[in-house]
Amino acid sequence: MRILIIGLGGISRHFRNWPERTLGQSLVRTGHDVYALTYWQPEAPHLGLIERATTIDGIRVIRVRPRIAPNRDLVSVLRNLPRPDVVHLMHPRNVLAWEAVRWMRRRRVPICWTWLGPFHDRWLVDDRERPYERPPHPERLIMTAHDLVRRIMREPLRARDHWRNYAIHAPLRQVNRFIPCSRHEADVLTNLGFGKRMGPVVPLWLDMEFMNGPAPAPPSLTRPIIPYIGQLTIRKCYDMIIDTMPVIVRRYPQASFVFVTHNQAQRADLLRRAAERGVERNLHFLGTISEEEKLALLRASDVLPFPSRYEGFGLPILEGMAAGVPVISTDIPVVNEIVVHGENGFLIPYDDAEALSRAILTLLEARNLRERLIAGGQRALQERFAPERLVRRIIAVYEEVVGEYHFRL
Structure with missing residues (x-):
């Protein structure tokens, strides 16, 4: 045809x-x-x-x-x-x-x-x-x-x-x-x-040939590495990520929160919010990067928080699963069609920064749970996507x- x-x-x-x-x-x-x-x-x-x-x-x-x-x-x-x-x-x-x-x-x-x-x-x-x-x-x-x-x-x-x-x-x-x-x-x-x-x-679905292919060396960052991937909009919950940073940094002072976005207009607001919470040194703003660099970052990450107030679908969730990083997202329509809580990711309540903080800490500290979610993500890609x-x-x-x-x- x-x-x-x-x-x-x-x-x-x-x-x-x-x-x-x-x-x-x-x-x-x-x-x-x-x-x-x-x-x-x-x-x-x-x-x-x-x-x-x-x-x-x-x-x-x-x-x-x-x-x-x-x-x-x-x-x-x-x-x-x-x-x-x-x-x-x-x-x-x-x-x-x-x-x-x-x-x-x-x-x-x-x-x-x-x-x-x-x-x-x-x-x-x-x-x-x-x-x-x-x-x-x-x-x-x-x-x-x-x-x-x-x-x-x-x-x-x-x-x-x-x-x-x-x-x-x-x-x-x-x-x-x-x-x-x-x-x-x-x-x-x-x-x-x-x-x-x-x-x-x-x-x-994803270009799995690319997702399983080579990637450059990841950026030199101190662990744990926690990326934000998406537009800097209220819908994508960058404000919630900033609100979680002090909680995570208290437990992991060297944590690297890495922001990847092509929405440069909100960079000043992002940095201001981080400064107000005293976590600006933990924020790494990469802005627009190549797909290969994004893949390398995901593979090096310890957890992928992807809270959202609305998603038409939520491709970064699949990208996280493909890169072998445990995913956290919000229990909202479409997302809860992709993520099965406790099986291939974590779901948190809508607009709940405290729940997001707890989920991040849980996945950073529970190795067996991390491995189970990563394996569940790989199965989901093979069976459903x-x-x-x-x-x-x-x-x-x-x-x-x-x-x-x-x-x-």
Whole structure:
């Protein structure tokens, strides 16, 4: 089959485990012809989205300007691409979807969509940083032209925002099959009225060839090494990590807390918080590092705390398991579909810094427990997150929707 993946940044030489790349890579390995349309963002070189056209892992990647409509850049590319057998859209705020879905529907190309975190949608939740603290608002989503006109007549000063709301959500009604990455995502989409188009839950996976491959020497740090990997946002709980540092440092004065993030804007706040708690000398801010350097850091780490107030999936959890480091995360939807407490990781209550501190100390001091969790993580990767098995489930969905189209014709 010829498959077109339409995502955000997701196929970049800088990031090995972004879902568009691992999906495309696995499809190429099974013999499929894979194209990808992603955002062109030269203003953010650290993301690696500068080349307008390139080939990565056998995926032919074309980058276009991230605009809703009119997106002449996108339309020009679509005109020159070979007609795909199926399109796979990814992410809930994909601004390329409006033009791409209209184009593909006119050419009778079936469409699948993996939403990758419904509560990233600012119209659906009050606060994307803490979406579980208030109920979602499905009534805010605008999916039909009639609802758009009605909303604009009622709130004309918000016409631009209503149009954007409509352009982001109307394409959902044209999808042939949703392929959710979690049960939570499937439940949200079902509650939005898309249950009849729901395909199987297919979780994300890693580039295991890379994760099992070579890595450079890790940075020279005093143990225990405790990394933070993710954006410096309230959603990712960097504040909780800082709050745990004094507790850990009292027991382990040489502990190294290592922050890896491409979100440099919050560095000053991070350092200020550490200084206020008297632990600034234990904080090592690496910022943006290569995937190889991140792998080396994970392999050298003693524990990976990954508390979160919301995750669309939580790939760093799998990366920690693959690197052989015990993982701690929060007992919230999606995460608790990946981590089985006491088997392949630890789950702590939501927003509980004291519980996080206790869990870190427990895993630093209980060798047998650490080894059991590490072994459980390896089993989970082999049994539940094996790329070759998961991609076959996605291909089966493609074949199903393509077959339905051919039957109608």
